[in-house]
Amino acid sequence: MVDAPLRIRLAEAGDADIIHSGLMMIARHVGEEEKVTATPADIRRHGFGDRPAFMVLIAEVGGSFAGMSLFFPSFSTWRGRPGAYIQDIVVGEDFRGAGIGVALLRATAAHVRENGGAYLRLSVDAKNVSAQHFYERMGLQWSKDEHIHAVHGDAFEALAGQHESGV
Numbered sequence: 001m002v003d004a005p006l007r008i009r010l011a012e013a014g015d016a017d018i019i020h021s022g023l024m025m026i027a028r029h030v031g032e033e034e035k036v037t038a039t040p041a042d043i044r045r046h047g048f049g050d051r052p053a054f055m056v057l058i059a060e061v062g063g064s065f066a067g068m069s070l071f072f073p074s075f076s077t078w079r080g081r082p083g084a085y086i087q088d089i090v091v092g093e094d095f096r097g098a099g100i101g102v103a104l105l106r107a108t109a110a111h112v113r114e115n116g117g118a119y120l121r122l123s124v125d126a127k128n129v130s131a132q133h134f135y136e137r138m139g140l141q142w143s144k145d146e147h148i149h150a151v152h153g154d155a156f157e158a159l160a161g162q163h164e165s166g167v
Contacts, residue, residue: 004062008107011056013048016040022068022090030125057107059100067091067100069108083119084112
């Protein structure tokens, strides 16, 4: 199967189920399936239409799903340049070691550059050591100068409901 030609294409709304299954592959890989609450309907609603929140490049080998890169526009205020943040990148188990991840990362960078971007950013689950090594081999550097902070769920709702004074 890996000997068949590799095709990387921009996802369409009809790919929502495939994209969701790719997200579940990542969750299984890091042992956190229970944390995924997104549905294929969420993917379809937010990833396609007039104002898509993200884009996905899908890798296919012989017509079979081999992997994907899900990313969205970003902007570096310090560099004064647009780029992209890769939220999820995954290669199916049957296709690992065949260069699919390399091809997806390069295709994502090329897509971003063709659309005026000058950089890529991503974060990696602390437990996903194989991905960390992959990104380092590809030239993405771990930033010891930054820490990601996030707010979700009830804490987000509380923050969004606060007045400007913070009370």
